Amino acid sequence: MRPKSGQEQMEWIDAYLHDALSSTERAAFEKEMISNPEFAREVEFMQQADSVIDDFLLAEMVGEIHAEKVQEWKDAEAEPAKETPVIPLHREPQQVPWWKWSAGTAAAVTIAFTSYITLSPIQVQDTLSQTLRGGDASISEQPSRICFENFYAGRSFVMTQQPSQAIPRLQQVIDCEVRPYFKDASKWYLTVAYLQANQPKEAETIYQEITENPDFSYDITWLDKQKISWQIRIAKWFGKDEA
Amino acid sequence: MQNFKVLIGTQSQEKLIARLRSKDRRELNEAIRDVYDHHISPVRYFVLQNGGDAHDADDLVQTTVLNFVQAVRNGSFQLQEGTTIEAFLFVLAKNRWRNTLKQRGFMRDYVQEMEATGGGYDSWEASAQRIMEEREEQERYIQLFNLLGERCQTILTAYRRDGLSMREIAQKMGFDNERVAINEKYKCLQKLKALFRYET
CATH class of the missing domain: 1.10.10 (Arc Repressor Mutant, subunit A)
Known part of the structure; x- marks a missing residue:
């Protein structure tokens, strides 16, 4: 039997919406809803109010988490490089023979270059700028949407150093019916991703496919080529392969 | 098929979706943190690379996560075979960002290119559009609640x-x-x- 007062009716609807009625009470409630349109509208309003309250609380929760995460991102970006302070020592100038100076410089340059190509991360380029905006790509040549999304997500995961997320997506792009440029770009990203995942053998296999393909269409800079070959070699020497 | 699911992480995605639907607020809170930690970075990079600053990127991330979680909870989003959460987040974010750019009277080349990529229509795009419209209506009610x-x-x-x-x-x-x-x-x-x- 439907309660008479508005307040009791609210409690009755509340109990129904939160599964607090017995099966007999539920049946009576639903019968009332069918026979009384005004009551049905009241139930509808209470459902809508419930949904708005849920969304309000969800927005509040996401807002709190978001504020924390933004702070984490800012802290990570602002973290200064940890460098040992260099204290200059005063020394009397000395005459250095030219051959010593040249040999020293050559050694320093070699060490600096080797350190650079060993430690410097490989930059992943903005492919859309290079090709999609190039002008001669017709719509029919564009990758399917899912392939495109995987391509974009895979690339972003490589950029954010999340190789385990990047690898399966880029592999899917290679298996897609897309034009060779996207497959070639994905192969390059996959090489970088395997290296990030400490899987140099897989990185080497893909990179070999790249170097042995005369029609490879993605533009890799000379410096990136040096970096990748050297970093694959280093990873193999030090046995970092977890595969 | 099972191997494929493991390969693309669909199993863990299904678990995440189940946790996002949880009535337990603590579990929901942890699931949202997982979305932030493992699935949202493409959205942030997308905005930063396409005409937005860090503030735009953070705003879009928040709106996208909120809309996605709401869509998961009310059943508008269903995980489909071969799809990924972050790719769907990306579609949601792209639509929002495209609207933002239009409102600013500023259409970058890449947006026109992206509009061309899918031949104009597919179920995902439609789903993202529908979710966005639903959310816009619901946001009006939340403002009234405020x-x-x-x-x-x-x-x-x-x-x-x-x-x-x-x-x-x-x-x-x-x-x-x-x-x-x-x-x-x-x-x-x-x-x-x-x-x-x-x-x-």
């Missing part, structure tokens, strides 16, 4: 947020007893109903 004031908001949300009974709500709010709290809740709901009526 007009209720802090006291009514506390009374109406305390049960769900903190799991408080009407008696505990009465104590928290300094009411004489549980009946007063129920009466206050009723008045707040009537106020909300009036606001909704005014809106429609």
